[in-house]
Amino acid sequence: MLIKFISCAGESLKVKSIGKVNIIGSGLAGLSAAISLAENGIPVNLLSVQGSGRAQSNLAEGGINAALDVMGEDDTVNEHFEDTMKSGCYLADPEMVRGLTYTAPEIVRQLDIAGVPFNRRDGHIIQRNFGGQKKKRTAFAKSSTGKMIMTALTDAARRYEAQGLIIRFPQHVFVSADIKDGACSGLRAYDIFRRKGLHLYGPVIMACGGMSGMFAGHTTGAAVNTGLAAAELFCSGAELGNMELIQYHPTTFRIDDKRLLVSEAARGEGGRLFFDDNGKRNYFMEEKFGERGNLMPRDVVSREMERCGRQIFLDMSSVGNDIWENNLSDMREEIIHYSRLDPAKEPIPVSPGIHYFMGGILTDISHRTNIKGLFAAGECACAYHGANRLGGNSLLGALYGGHIAALSVYDDIKKYGTEVAGIADDEEMGYDITESDDEKRSGKELCETVLKGMGILRNEEGIKASLDEVKELRIKAVSKRIERKALLMEAMLLSALNRKESRGAHVRTDYPETLDEYRKISVAEYKDGDIRISLRDI
Numbered sequence: 001m002l003i004k005f006i007s008c009a010g011e012s013l014k015v016k017s018i019g020k021v022n023i024i025g026s027g028l029a030g031l032s033a034a035i036s037l038a039e040n041g042i043p044v045n046l047l048s049v050q051g052s053g054r055a056q057s058n059l060a061e062g063g064i065n066a067a068l069d070v071m072g073e074d075d076t077v078n079e080h081f082e083d084t085m086k087s088g089c090y091l092a093d094p095e096m097v098r099g100l101t102y103t104a105p106e107i108v109r110q111l112d113i114a115g116v117p118f119n120r121r122d123g124h125i126i127q128r129n130f131g132g133q134k135k136k137r138t139a140f141a142k143s144s145t146g147k148m149i150m151t152a153l154t155d156a157a158r159r160y161e162a163q164g165l166i167i168r169f170p171q172h173v174f175v176s177a178d179i180k181d182g183a184c185s186g187l188r189a190y191d192i193f194r195r196k197g198l199h200l201y202g203p204v205i206m207a208c209g210g211m212s213g214m215f216a217g218h219t220t221g222a223a224v225n226t227g228l229a230a231a232e233l234f235c236s237g238a239e240l241g242n243m244e245l246i247q248y249h250p251t252t253f254r255i256d257d258k259r260l261l262v263s264e265a266a267r268g269e270g271g272r273l274f275f276d277d278n279g280k281r282n283y284f285m286e287e288k289f290g291e292r293g294n295l296m297p298r299d300v301v302s303r304e305m306e307r308c309g310r311q312i313f314l315d316m317s318s319v320g321n322d323i324w325e326n327n328l329s330d331m332r333e334e335i336i337h338y339s340r341l342d343p344a345k346e347p348i349p350v351s352p353g354i355h356y357f358m359g360g361i362l363t364d365i366s367h368r369t370n371i372k373g374l375f376a377a378g379e380c381a382c383a384y385h386g387a388n389r390l391g392g393n394s395l396l397g398a399l400y401g402g403h404i405a406a407l408s409v410y411d412d413i414k415k416y417g418t419e420v421a422g423i424a425d426d427e428e429m430g431y432d433i434t435e436s437d438d439e440k441r442s443g444k445e446l447c448e449t450v451l452k453g454m455g456i457l458r459n460e461e462g463i464k465a466s467l468d469e470v471k472e473l474r475i476k477a478v479s480k481r482i483e484r485k486a487l488l489m490e491a492m493l494l495s496a497l498n499r500k501e502s503r504g505a506h507v508r509t510d511y512p513e514t515l516d517e518y519r520k521i522s523v524a525e526y527k528d529g530d531i532r533i534s535l536r537d538i
Helices: 028-039 077-087 094-113 145-162 228-235 284-289 298-308 321-326 329-339 394-416 437-453 460-475 480-498
Strands: 021-024 044-048 166-170 172-180 183-191 196-201 204-206 246-255 258-261 272-277 280-282 312-315 348-357 360-362 374-376 521-527 530-536
Touching (some): 021 183, 028 044, 028 145, 028 166, 028 394, 044 172, 145 166, 204 394, 228 521, 258 329, 258 348, 272 284, 272 298, 284 298, 321 329, 374 394, 460 480, 480 530
Parallel strands (some): 044 166, 204 374
Antiparallel strands (some): 172 183, 183 196, 272 312, 521 530
16 A cells, blocks of 8 residues: 655644545544444545534534433334434435434444443433424433534544554545546545645545535534535536425524524423514414424424514523533523523524535435445435434434445445555645635625525525526636536526425425425436436435
8 A cells, every 4th residue: 555645734744554445524424434444444534624623513412313212202213214204204215214213223322332421310321302203312412412422433533543544634625536437536635734736546435514604604504514525526427416405493593604503402301482472472383283393393493483474582491400400501501602691591582594404415325426436425415314304313314324335335345446546646736725705705695696595485486586696606607616606506496496396494385285296306417517407216
């Protein structure tokens, strides 16, 4: 195996081996894939813009779902499967969802063994209610579950880093994949500190997160997840799936240039949504859906809030001191810090914000894409969540999806071997990570234009108007990055236009019914300079 000096945090490291497999992203999906391959003796290159400690996965608050049946409610993996399918409006592959939900208890047990400090009672993990689920199924570590799981996996990865089986390339931006004749043989990345290119060979697993950076100011996600990796792959022939399906989380509030998430755990522990009706509190979700109205799936809650047409508040005055202290103390501190309001004493003004992208790089049950040698897992992939992600399934999907992608790569290596030509340290690539002022303005204009057509409630007139504007902005694009971003947003809008029904997070006021003929995956392809949208059987 080729030996080479590589760059990390701006300094040269000692000689290291170069991995056979390349993973883009060091969040949960990336770490899960890296550890799974390393366990099987396959060395990997783990590339990321930032270290694992700053990955989007750290921000996940509420918990991770698994039918552990520890709360005396006779929970089963089949009920978890059914809740996931129902929440996703039956748009996900049932075999993929079955694998996810049936493996969930073992995943949580392994996390427990790895040292994740789940909340416990009498020595046993406890679980709480989460939206769209009939049983207490969400294991949690206060409201910092993502951070705690990331810490455990980062520690596990260090053992393999010491053995040379996981080789980190932090501060590296994905630029492009080597795709020819429908096959991927490697990738090119950009070293932010040295300002040089890096060319790695071998299979590629994309675990680069969602597209939050494309909607800065309107999303709870990290802006560093720009979506440009998906855009580049789309323009290179990778199929995208269900790009119209964007989840709005009902309880967020604005801080600076993003939205702060008030986790679903708040409502799981007794929080209630209301609006002021001439001095009287109208608990509208309970009025319409009954006692568990506040724990309806996220698409339902966001839609009802939008239809109210007024400021919505979250009332947590009924939450007991023991719950605040043991389950939600970090959430309370965060809300006080950013809003100057104490949620234990006064209502919090909330509104829906973009939170998760169900659509992304289209994969099969093995997390293979339509490009041989290219795989995808985590939020960047279109996989488990159908038309609306069930709260508590994102961490689970990232962990499970990364593992499955790794096993698929491992199987391919066993069957076909892999040619690892090594690493080429390019000189100047002419690539600049810093956006120009013109790019920033264009990106913001694209964002605002798309959101006019793809809000919580949509219609053909609004989608078409946004589509026309985005096409114009693409034609006038000030850079290749903006052009690629515009093409990805066109694919979103065209997918939304093509789905003439309402399903989950996609609500068409002009097509309010959910139709069997649209229980298919929206597939976006870029061929010969055109975007093509089709529907494919699940």
